[in-house]
Amino acid sequence: MATSTPFLLLVLHLCSGSLGQPPEDLTISTLNGKVRGTRLSVLGHDVRAFLGVPYAKPPLGELRFRAPKPAGKWEGVKNAANFSNTCYQLPDTLFPGFSGAEMWNPNTPVSEDCLYLNVWTPHLKGKSQTLPVLVWIYGGGFTSGTSSLALYDGRFLSQSENVVVVSMNYRLGALGFLSLPENDNIRGNAGLLDQQLALRWVADNIAFFGGDSSKVTLFGESAGAASVGFHLLAPSSHGLFHRAILQSGVPTAPWASLSQRETWKRSLSLASLLGCPRSPAADLERCLQRVDLVDIVTEQFQVLTEASILGFPFAPSADGLFLPDEPEVLLKTGNFKKIEVLFGLNQNEGTYFLVYGMPGYSLAGESPISRKLFIEGIPLALPGTNNVTKEAVIFQYTSWSEVDNEVKNRDAMGDLLGHQFFSCPTLEFARRYSEHGGKAFFYLFDHRSSANPWPAWMGVMHGYEIEFVFGMPLNASLKYTEREVNMSRSIMKQWANFARTGNPSNSGVPWPLFQAESQFYLTLNTNQPLQRSKMIAQQCQFWTNLVPKIQGVSGMESHKHQIPLPLFSIWSIILAQPCTDSTITHRHSPQMKMNTNTHTYSHTCMVSKHLRLENLI
Numbered sequence: 035m036a037t038s039t040p041f042l043l044l045v046l047h048l049c050s051g052s053l054g055q056p057p058e059d060l061t062i063s064t065l066n067g068k069v070r071g072t073r074l075s076v077l078g079h080d081v082r083a084f085l086g087v088p089y090a091k092p093p094l095g096e097l098r099f100r101a102p103k104p105a106g107k108w109e110g111v112k113n114a115a116n117f118s119n120t121c122y123q124l125p126d127t128l129f130p131g132f133s134g135a136e137m138w139n140p141n142t143p144v145s146e147d148c149l150y151l152n153v154w155t156p157h158l159k160g161k162s163q164t165l166p167v168l169v170w171i172y173g174g175g176f177t178s179g180t181s182s183l184a185l186y187d188g189r190f191l192s193q194s195e196n197v198v199v200v201s202m203n204y205r206l207g208a209l210g211f212l213s214l215p216e217n218d219n220i221r222g223n224a225g226l227l228d229q230q231l232a233l234r235w236v237a238d239n240i241a242f243f244g245g246d247s248s249k250v251t252l253f254g255e256s257a258g259a260a261s262v263g264f265h266l267l268a269p270s271s272h273g274l275f276h277r278a279i280l281q282s283g284v285p286t287a288p289w290a291s292l293s294q295r296e297t298w299k300r301s302l303s304l305a306s307l308l309g310c311p312r313s314p315a316a317d318l319e320r321c322l323q324r325v326d327l328v329d330i331v332t333e334q335f336q337v338l339t340e341a342s343i344l345g346f347p348f349a350p351s352a353d354g355l356f357l358p359d360e361p362e363v364l365l366k367t368g369n370f371k372k373i374e375v376l377f378g379l380n381q382n383e384g385t386y387f388l389v390y391g392m393p394g395y396s397l398a399g400e401s402p403i404s405r406k407l408f409i410e411g412i413p414l415a416l417p418g419t420n421n422v423t424k425e426a427v428i429f430q431y432t433s434w435s436e437v438d439n440e441v442k443n444r445d446a447m448g449d450l451l452g453h454q455f456f457s458c459p460t461l462e463f464a465r466r467y468s469e470h471g472g473k474a475f476f477y478l479f480d481h482r483s484s485a486n487p488w489p490a491w492m493g494v495m496h497g498y499e500i501e502f503v504f505g506m507p508l509n510a511s512l513k514y515t516e517r518e519v520n521m522s523r524s525i526m527k528q529w530a531n532f533a534r535t536g537n538p539s540n541s542g543v544p545w546p547l548f549q550a551e552s553q554f555y556l557t558l559n560t561n562q563p564l565q566r567s568k569m570i571a572q573q574c575q576f577w578t579n580l581v582p583k584i585q586g587v588s589g590m591e592s593h594k595h596q597i598p599l600p601l602f603s604i605w606s607i608i609l610a611q612p613c614t615d616s617t618i619t620h621r622h623s624p625q626m627k628m629n630t631n632t633h634t635y636s637h638t639c640m641v642s643k644h645l646r647l648e649n650l651i
Contacts, residue, residue: 062158064239067108071153072115076193077508083154083189084243085182086118089235090149090228093205098323099212099220101227102149104234117142117182118150121203121210122331126178128390129397134487138174142182146209146327151202151232152181154188155243164246166533169236169275170201171229173256173283173497175346176290177207190505194523195530198245200236204228204261208304208334211348212322213297217315221353222297226264230356233265233274251277251533255500259283260290260350263463265371267364268356272371277536279376279529281503282383282456282496284463285361289344289455293360297351300337304347307333342417343387344455365463368470374536376529377464377548378477378558379569382493384452392447400491402440403447411447415454423585430576444491449573456496458574461553469550475538476548476555478569484515499558503529517560525558 060082061070071084090102097103120140129135156165170186172179181201188199204210210225237247252262252275262278263285265271285291292300302312308329310321322330334347352360364370388395392414394407403411412424431446433439461476468474479499482490486498501507507514507522514522524540532538539545543563546554553571557564 061111062242064242066105066239068111069114070111074154074189076189079156079193081154081156081189081193082158082243083152084114085116085152086150087112087114087153088118088149089151089202089232092147093149093209093224094146096323098146099209099214099224099319101221101224102231104231105149117152118203119143119145119148120180120182121148121206122146122327123174123178123180123206124331132397132487137185138178138183140180140182141184142180148203148205149228149231151200151235152188153240153243153245154192154199155245156192156196156198157244158242164241164249165196165198165244166249166251166530167198167200167236167240167245167247168251168253168529168533169233170199171204171252171254171258171261172201173254173258174206175344176211176225176257176349177346179206179257185500185506186504188504190508191503191526191530194505194508194526197530197533198240198243200232200240200245202229202232204232208301208330208348209327211297211350212301212304213294213351213353214301214315214318215298217319220319221355222294222351223353223356226261226268226350226356229261230265230268230271230274233271237274248276249533250275251279253279253281253503253529254283255281255497256283257290260285260287263290264350264357264361266373266375267361267370269358270356277374277376277533279378279532280460280463281378281499282380282460284377284460285350286365286463287455287459289346289349291350291352291361292348294351294353297348300347303337304330304334307336340417341391341414343391343411343414343451345417365466368466370467370470370472372470372472374473374475374532375464375467376475376477376532376538377460377467378479378499379457379460380494380496380499381478381480382448382452383456383496384450384454385448385492386488386496387451388444388448388492395444397489399489400441401444401489403444404440405438405443408443408447415447415450419585423581426581426584430573448492452496453570453573454577457570458577461569461574462578464548465550465553468548473536474548475532475545476553476569477538477558478555478566479558481518481521481559484518485512499525502526515560521558521560528558 060073061068062084069084069087071082074081074083088105090105091097093102120142122144123140125139126135172181172186181203186201188201191197192199205225205228211222212220213222214220236250240247252265254262259280260283262280265275266278267285283290305312305318305322308325310325311317337347338345350357389397393410394403395401412428416424416427427450431450433442433446436442464474464476480494482494483498483501488495502522502525505522505526506512507519527540528538531540537545545556546565548554553568555566555569557566
């Protein structure tokens with residue numbers, strides 16, 4: 035990303051892109067009616083942009099919370115030269131005036147009337163060749179985001195790679211994912227159904243814009259990537275796209291979905307907060323549809339019962355219709371669309387979230403983190419987990435030779451968040467996807483942008499590949515380095531090659547398949563891409579295989595001898611070196627003591643002093 039001045043220059047540049055061409059040259063007849071776009075000059079060439087095109091009826095009144103209805107027909111010519119409203123959300127106000135945070139905030143008015151899409155195309159219907167289509171889905175934790183951000187402008191990608199780029203708005207938070215029991219009208223996942231309806235619009239209309247409806251590639255980041263994954267899992271979406279790119283997110287990530295029971299619980303809790311009766315169902319629905327919009331979006335955060343660093347009040351759920359089962363079940367059983375999929379991660383996925391509530395972290399300075407602060411942050415990083423799980427995670431992410439090293443403690447928490455919430459779920463999804471017959475490719479993006487305004491210690495952050503995917507460095511006013519311009523061109527070429535052929539390989543750089551055993555991936559930076567394998571394999575074994583077993587053991591204090599053998603066997607590898615002290619005090623809980631006469635420990639007695647490993651015996 036860039037500092038405030040370059041981003042202001044970009045916004046001014048984007049707003050002044052029309053060359054004043056005759057409107058007849060920019061008018062397209064869709065199945066709903068005519069739209070008139072705008073012509074943009076991009077690197078000496080033309081791109082046509084059609085912004086704010088309605089694909090659904092405004093979800094107002096009785097349509098609030100419900101599945102979207104297709105947009106109706108209109109008379110005359112609809113102006114499509116400007117972005118639409120943003121779906122209603124609260125802005126990030128934690129860092130006023132800081133471009134790194136504010137660049138993600140809505141840049142158009144927020145409203146419930148927000149279901150519109152955008153199209154960028156290098157040529158219109160009438161040319162002999164139709165072009166591949168890339169459909170972007172934005173992230174934001176299913177709580178924030180909009181397609182109109184300068185970061186998501188499709189002009190450079192469209193012009194550079196001769197592709198059609200589409201993006202859409204979809205409903206967020208409770209408005210997009212609230213679900214009511216015993217109510218067939220409000221079953222949840224309205225936000226995903228918004229996306230699906232936009233894809234149906236693409237299938238029906240993209241040929242009018244020069245696009246090939248048989249070559250549609252979904253791509254998204256974070257919650258947008260998880261959304262792409264949900265469409266891979268949803269049978270009703272399967273005929274609407276042909277390839278997929280998931281950037282730093284999958285539907286099986288801990289934050290990406292809720293059980294239907296939990297969604298119902300949160301929905302009814304919100305209803306109570308808003309003064310609505312829980313029954314009968316029809317009265318509850320009518321009440322929620324009449325409540326003030328601001329109250330819904332403000333009160334929705336009160337349904338969270340436990341503080342956490344990645345806690346979102348509402349998210350997709352297995353509704354039995356759009357999503358027939360839990361994402362983990364569909365993935366493990368191979369019930370998904372088997373196509374070419376490009377997965378990827380950034381080097382430091384977790385650091386972005388540290389300054390949003392983790393004890394001791396700040397935009398100022400180097401954020402040194404003491405051992406005490408590291409321990410205090412563990413509950414926020416591990417909501418809903420038992421104490422044994424927390425202790426195991428502390429063990430895994432402690433540098434035992436330098437327990438009080440404040441830089442290592444700082445970086446360890448970033449790794450912990452990144453591995454748990456993004457890297458390991460994405461790697462596991464790709465592994466199972468490949469194992470069940472899907473064709474997977476994988477990348478690691480490890481270049482820190484020269485324009486990144488966040489502190490340097492945060493590294494290659496979550497979301498900071500997007501600017502290179504959309505070609506922002508090609509805008510000379512933003513003053514990226516020449517190497518970054520070339521890297522951005524290369525990444526756009528790889529994404530477009532994938533959309534065209536199903537293989538992201540660029541000229542001279544073969545991209546190997548990511549398979550369950552080999553797990554090959556490519557590094558993306560300003561240097562020549564490198565082929566590597568089995569990214570953070572040990573850490574992901576911990577999160578994917580060990581943590582679920584630990585978390586699955588209940589009643590540890592009263593049933594210490596009923597631990598399943600596989601769990602004990604794993605920990606017996608860790609526990610090796612006996613301690614001679616008769617008692618060891620947990621340094622973070624002085625009252626906690628344990629007898630060590632009958633147990634053995636690894637990494638010297640010092641390690642044992644930091645863990646309540648008696649809980650595992």
